[in-house]
Amino acid sequence: GYPGLFASLATGNAVLVKPHPRAVLPLALTVQVAREVLAATGFDPNLVALAAERPGEGIAKTLAVRPEIRIIDYTGSTAFGDWLETHARQAQVYTEKAGVNTVIVESTDDYKGMLSNLAFSLSLYSGQMCTTPQNLLIPRDGIRTEEGSKSYDEVVADLARSVDGLLGDDARANGLLGAIVNPDVKARLEAAAGLGEVALASREVGNAEFPDAVVRTPVIVKLD
Structure with missing residues (x-):
C-alpha cells in the first residue's frame, strides 16, 4: 500500500x-x-x-x-x-x-541450480505470494540437462527431494514458510492432494514461539 x-x-x-x-x-x-x-x-x-x-x-x-x-x-x-x-x-x-503463474521446464544447463530455485520459489511464504509459480509444465519426454536427459518422473521426483531437503529442518522451514494466512488457504492445500498423484505430501511444521500458527510445507501433485 x-x-x-x-x-x-x-x-x-x-x-x-x-x-x-x-x-x-x-x-x-x-x-x-x-x-x-x-x-x-x-x-x-x-x-x-x-x-x-x-x-x-x-x-x-x-x-x-x-x-x-x-x-x-x-x-x-x-x-x-x-x-x-x-x-x-x-x-x-x-x-x-492474484495470477496463475506458470513455469515451463524445457531444458537447463544447471539442473541442481534449477531445482533449488524452483524449490525456494515454491516454498517462500508457503506459496502465498501472488508471484509464486503454481503450475510447472514439463514435457512428457523429459528435459535436456548438462547431466543428460531427465525423464518427467525424474524431474518431479528430484524437485520433491529438493523441496524436502530445503524444508527438512523445522527452524529453517519456519523462516521460509511463515504461517498460513487463513483457513481457506489451508483448505485448498489439503484439497490439492486429491487432484492427482502426490509426489510430495504437505506436512505441518511446529513453531514453539507461535504454537497456534499453522505452518505447512508445499504439496506437489502430478497431473496428466
Missing part, C-alpha cells in the same frame, strides 16, 4: 487506508505515524485516515462507490479486484490481483 499512499499525498490527494481485517495493526501504525508527521509540518492530519473493519463487515464495498473516492489502489483477491473494476465506475481503479 505504500506506493499508492505516497503517490496520492505527493499529488495533493487525501488518503483513506482500508486494511484487510487480518492486517489492521501494521497499517494502523503507518497511519498513526503519517498523521503525526502531517500535523508536525502544519498539514491537516486528516489527510490520512484509517477505515478498519471486522471480518465480513463489507465497508470496502460501501466506500469504493462513494463519489468522493476518485482513485482506488487495491492489492488482493481476484474476485474483489474484479468487483471494484466493475462497480467503482466513478474512480480510477488500479488493481494487483
Whole structure:
C-alpha cells in the first residue's frame, strides 16, 4: 500500500487506508505515524485516515462507490479486484490481483541450480505470494540437462527431494514458510492432494514461539 499512499499525498490527494481485517495493526501504525508527521509540518492530519473493519463487515464495498473516492489502489483477491473494476465506475481503479503463474521446464544447463530455485520459489511464504509459480509444465519426454536427459518422473521426483531437503529442518522451514494466512488457504492445500498423484505430501511444521500458527510445507501433485 505504500506506493499508492505516497503517490496520492505527493499529488495533493487525501488518503483513506482500508486494511484487510487480518492486517489492521501494521497499517494502523503507518497511519498513526503519517498523521503525526502531517500535523508536525502544519498539514491537516486528516489527510490520512484509517477505515478498519471486522471480518465480513463489507465497508470496502460501501466506500469504493462513494463519489468522493476518485482513485482506488487495491492489492488482493481476484474476485474483489474484479468487483471494484466493475462497480467503482466513478474512480480510477488500479488493481494487483492474484495470477496463475506458470513455469515451463524445457531444458537447463544447471539442473541442481534449477531445482533449488524452483524449490525456494515454491516454498517462500508457503506459496502465498501472488508471484509464486503454481503450475510447472514439463514435457512428457523429459528435459535436456548438462547431466543428460531427465525423464518427467525424474524431474518431479528430484524437485520433491529438493523441496524436502530445503524444508527438512523445522527452524529453517519456519523462516521460509511463515504461517498460513487463513483457513481457506489451508483448505485448498489439503484439497490439492486429491487432484492427482502426490509426489510430495504437505506436512505441518511446529513453531514453539507461535504454537497456534499453522505452518505447512508445499504439496506437489502430478497431473496428466
